[in-house]
Amino acid sequence: MRLTVDGQSFDIDADPEMPLLWALRDLVGKTGPKFGCGIAACGACTVHVDGQPVRSCSLPVGEVSGPITTIEGISAGGKLHPVQQAWLEEQVAQCGYCQAGQIMSAVALLEEVADPSDDDIDNAMGGNLCRCGTYPKIRAAIKKAAALKTAGL
């Protein structure tokens, strides 16, 4: 089975029913996506397939048919993605465990909604839980990221 992850091809030997997260972490070596709940209920494992966010802990690897992007693949040329930059500037993370998933959902939101309202953010991020309660900082960082992205920074 061949996966395209963060722009690279990987040949893996996996049961088609293996969750994509297992394949990414154990077979491809991408440990950025995290295991949280294992039932698509927390969002820590979020990656993109064909540009759309998916909970990789619950998606069978055999169902994947497009390129995969993980938190490790959103920056380019040593430059942080605007969402990552905003996350740093707003000092969002506390324990940080959920943040890879939070950032991947935020990236997906900004791909479709350039200047999201509070409602847009709540509607996009409701499936990403943070036990540290960083939600106000997440919202602020998404707005900052939108501004950075629009400005081309």
Place this chain on the structure above:
Amino acid sequence: MRKLLIMLTPAAIILLAAPFATAQESQQPAPAAVDTAKGLPEWDKVYAVFSHPRCADCHVADDRPRWSGAHYGGTRVHGFNVQRGADGSGFGNPGLRCTTCHFSSNSKALHGPPGAENWHLAPAEMVWFGKSSAEICAQIKDPARNGGRSLQDVALHVRDDKLVAWGWAPGADREPAPGSAEETYTAIENWMAAGAPCPAAQ
């Protein structure tokens, strides 16, 4: 001469069209005589399926799907702020689509996300969560509120649509809808043959 043509034209159109109209009318199936004794028990089978949580939980008026099952203590609003979607499509919002969690197959994990192809909410005009048998019956017969379908189309939709089929194979420990797709199709056919009677409004 031109005036005569103008005056003749409507009559000519009527004369020319008449044979076609007659032919079309002769092809229309005669409406089935309404037989409530035969039809209502068949409708009851259909209603039992349509009103079952595996079907009704995604035919909702407030744009928020429901969760139902023994583990939930009844029926409750789907978690995670999941909604129809700002574009009205039924596929969720940017950043959180239905297909972010619901894939082509059921998760085997307890409380994991169920899955089927094309997972989404029913269109806004096709809502019947919480409605009575009489209300749903009237709705199913109204193309403006059933997705523009004839009753035959409804029967085929129930028999052949893969997302509808999920209701009978919901995975994990979820209670399936009663009967089967084929049995529900047959019940709709039998109900139609009996004139598609609806129960009296309560």
